[in-house]
Amino acid sequence: MRMSELSRMSGVPVATIKYYLREGLLPQGQATAVNQADYGELHLRRLRLVRALIGVRGLSVSETKEILAGVSEHASDMHEVLGLVLGARPVDKEAPPPAKEAFDEVDELLKEVGWQISDHAPAKQVIAEGLTTLRSLGMDVGWRTLLPYAELAGRCAALDLDQLRDTDDPLERAERAVVLTVLLEPVLLALRRLAQEDESARRHRA
Known part of the structure; x- marks a missing residue:
């Protein structure tokens, strides 16, 4: 064309x-x-x-270029592709710097659930930032609070990767991994919001 x-x-x-x-x-x-x-x-x-x-998703041109280059280069290694994709996230300039104790708690959480996570996974900082922010607002939130959520997230991850089995083309699988890991996140968050509204209605309405 x-x-x-x-x-x-x-x-x-x-x-x-x-x-x-x-x-x-x-x-x-x-x-x-x-x-x-x-x-x-x-x-x-x-x-x-x-x-x-x-x-x-709000990624920059340079971040997008890096992801796509990695997808093309490592299309046959799905774990490598997922690692590249999961390392990309817009920087939250408003978030307070996480305390060291928050990082220690993230490590405790990962140890408890038994996940195999790289030392420099950006998502670890996201969790640490969240814990720090919540505590600055007076919330008593620790890694044990997150444990049941982590267990749910593990089941979601299994569903995500199951959907990569539908094609044998390495490049298509790699691109689909980008969609499932990066672009599906807002949809899952929206589903959580709807579920919260429904749960509230069930609990608090006569």
């Missing part, structure tokens, strides 16, 4: 597609003339993924 068709099918303006091509977020098309190229299903799929990472 020509770039105009790629733009129409993806809903992404031609100027934005050209920008993504210059930045290396999309592979170059197959040249057919000096200023023309053909694009295929791979370009359409990758373009939709780029827009989702930048527009929906």
Whole structure:
């Protein structure tokens, strides 16, 4: 397909597609003339993924480029792909620096549930930041409070990875891992909000 068709099918303006091509977020098309190229299903799929990472998840162009480069390079190693993806998150500049005690509690939690987690996993800092913030507001929250949530999260993770079995194509599996780990998060959070509303209605309404 020509770039105009790629733009129409993806809903992404031609100027934005050209920008993504210059930045290396999309592979170059197959040249057919000096200023023309053909694009295929791979370009359409990758373009939709780029827009989702930048527009929906809020990642920067450089973060998105790093993820996609890792996906292409390590497509056959799903654990490596997931490691790259899980390391990407927008920086929360408003969060207070976590206390050392909070990091120690995160380690206690991980030890209790028996998870195999790298020492530098960014999610550990997110949890430590959350514990620090909650305590600054007078909440008595510790790692034991998080234990039942961690057990639920473990079951969710099993469901996530089960969905990677549907295709044998390494690149497609890697891209699907990006979708499940990065883009599904807001949906899961929204489901939690709905479940909280329902639980409140059941408990507090006559």
